[in-house]
Amino acid sequence: MKNLLDSFTSVLLTLAVMTCNCTSLVLGDEGSPIVCNDEGLVFSVSVSPNGQHVVTGDSTGRISFRSLDSAAVQCSHNLHHGRVNSIAFSPDGDFLATTGEDGKVVIFDVVEKEIRTIINADKSQGFARFSPDGKSVATATDLYFTYGDIKLWNVSTGELIHRFERRTVAHDAIFVDDGKKLLATFSDSLEYFDASTGKRIRRVKVISPHPASYFPEEIFGLRLSPDGKKLAVLLLESAAIVDFSDLSVKCHLQGHKDHLTGACFTPDSIYLVTGALDGAVKLWHTGKGRCVSSVRLHKKGIIAMCLSPDGKHLITSDESAKVFFSRTDIIFDM
Template identity: 20%
Template sequence: MADIPKIRWSCKKSLKGHINKVNSVHFSGDSRHCVTGSLDGKLIIWDTYSGNKVQVIPLRSAWVMTVAFSPSGNFVACGGMDNQCTIYDVNNRDSSGVAKMVRELMGYEGFLSSCRFLDDGHLITGSGDMKICHWDIEKGQKTMDINGHAGDIAGLCLSPDMNSYVTGSVDKTCKLWDVRDQGHKQMFFGHEMDVASVYYHPNGQAFATCSEDKTCRMFDIRADQELCQYEAPGKNAGFTSCVLSSSGRYLIASAIENGIHAWDAMKGTHNGILNAHENRVTCISITPNGMALASTSWDQYGKVWV
């Protein structure tokens, strides 16, 4: 198998607008718009082609830790230290011209660490009370309440076909779940510290993880085991978030020490580093069409890489 070319993405847009640490980012299904959440108590929806703000949504709680865009682009969800998940309708505005709040999903005993839409009517969340909850948004009710892990749930990613999802936790494990079922299907071990983020392979048969133990790993679902381990040269910091390219060949992970690392996912070799942030990179999100990457950081900026 031939080597893949060195990653040569450049920073095309700086998303400037937040006035505090930016904690998370997620792309819409149209691969053009993304939402960022910051400790300044605002969600900002961006047009990444122009770098302009489309909407600013003020939040009741500033402690936002996760954001999600529905695949249709109609809704955004966020949550954090306020122990609830709040959903906004992007297309409808209230009297003050701000996106209309549709639902506040209560009932968590810990902070909300991750949320993802199945569709416009259903949502899955993971939280610091170790639980995974499935929600019917229209009714505002839980359809499932699962004791997921033995520690805070840190990351959650849906499979490409939306029928299953994988979670990563502070208990150092990852678990595979079926959307229609309560119990986990498989459990994966290997990391020595918190699993910070998980991301499905585009073929749906494997997933990547990154951790504070300074490694990223690839787990194969059919083989039920770890396939490969990825480390940064210099091995100087843990990782906060990871994604795979649409081909599955590039594994990209953001690091605590400002950089975004890339590897050849098949060969396990380090492929390059993207430097543009001046502080910890908190989250990265890749467009559904695989053409661009967005990153957020404690330096108060979002960046779009192409």
């Protein structure tokens, strides 16, 4: 009898964590975006390195696995109390790192569909970035007017490895030089840190084309091109394309009418796709510094976006809780 009760309890716990939500789908004409009406605002979206998994994170603390072809929700898991701020796949695609406004960093097993590690980072975390070997993850608070120290955590144990201290908000960071260094954004500068010691190596000033604004920080994101030769430095309403070898600014991409909320390099590293609160997505030629295609995809502001590894699918979410699955060859007429 006890074994039967234990089994029943185990089933109930599993059902409490995993629910298959049937969100509303609007199927357009052939080639037009598939529109999902989600139950909560989707603040984060990521596609696995092999393109088999699309995962979205919403305002209720839930992540949902979706089909890339049909956009249908396959299963959902409640990982956070409150908004899911970011989702990142490990390099091998076997694990997810999610951050939330509850101050938790959750390492989730994609294969077994279960939580592996819960890290208590104390304050709301804005991003998570896996190291190239997948053994550690870097996070930082997304709260303004707080110390912006980046923390490096052990994925398996949840233990703090290093703290990269700084007295301003860190909006983003990426591992470079085969994981030996961490490149982070602070205010109007880029800073290198030694990943093994946590010590700052170098600080580089990036000049924004915009005058000072009411935002405390101007640089909020970094994207490294697949070939490792370019950086896209995301500013308020524009992006700067930077030569990664010497961190010199090559061109500014200006044209959005509201704040940028996402950017992705295409697989060939030639183009950058950007989305903003003006509801538009734009395709930029990073060598020529010009917009080659632009479409008002959403009526409301875009708040998250991701490009599939093959560059054929663009997933975007907006302020009306809609998630669009679009084919890039159709929306950009490529």
